[in-house]
Amino acid sequence: MESDQMARLKASSLLEATIALTVITIVFSLGWMTVNHVMDSSPIAHRNKADRVLEVVLEQTEQQSSFYNEEIKMDGYLIKKMVRPHPEFEGVYILSLQALGAQGALISEKQQLFKWDETSMILFRACLGFINRTHFVTN
Numbered sequence: 001m002e003s004d005q006m007a008r009l010k011a012s013s014l015l016e017a018t019i020a021l022t023v024i025t026i027v028f029s030l031g032w033m034t035v036n037h038v039m040d041s042s043p044i045a046h047r048n049k050a051d052r053v054l055e056v057v058l059e060q061t062e063q064q065s066s067f068y069n070e071e072i073k074m075d076g077y078l079i080k081k082m083v084r085p086h087p088e089f090e091g092v093y094i095l096s097l098q099a100l101g102a103q104g105a106l107i108s109e110k111q112q113l114f115k116w117d118e119t120s121m122i123l124f125r126a127c128l129g130f131i132n133r134t135h136f137v138t139n
Contacts, residue, residue, distance in 0.1 A: 050099035050108035053077055057097055091115055
């Protein structure tokens with residue numbers, strides 16, 4: 001008789017432990033999803049993501065030597081790229097990048113100085129003229 005009670009008690013304990021472990025796992029999963037949602041929707045997370053996007057655009061701009069004004073849509077942000085001459089130094093330009101959110105609010109910005117020699121400027125203007133003529137002809 002005692003052995004039947006021990007067998008039932010052991011099986012009962014195993015079932016209770018399994019149910020408790022399942023409940024703990026579900027509660028932990030819900031908590032983890034909530035924390036991830038809060039972290040993804042925080043302003044700091046948006047700014048960090050926008051900073052990474054601006055770094056990518058800056059690298060692409062430097063690799064392709066595409067130092068001209070344009071607007072780019074990337075990863076849910078509108079990136080405004082503006083190039084202007086430095087007010088004090090000849091041949092030095094300021095590249096400004098701004099990441100705007102869905103409502104047009106400024107999330108992050110970055111500025112980089114670069115030097116452009118006369119040869120690069122002549123080639124750039126020639127390419128830009130070719131692009132403008134090609135665009136004009138196709139329209």
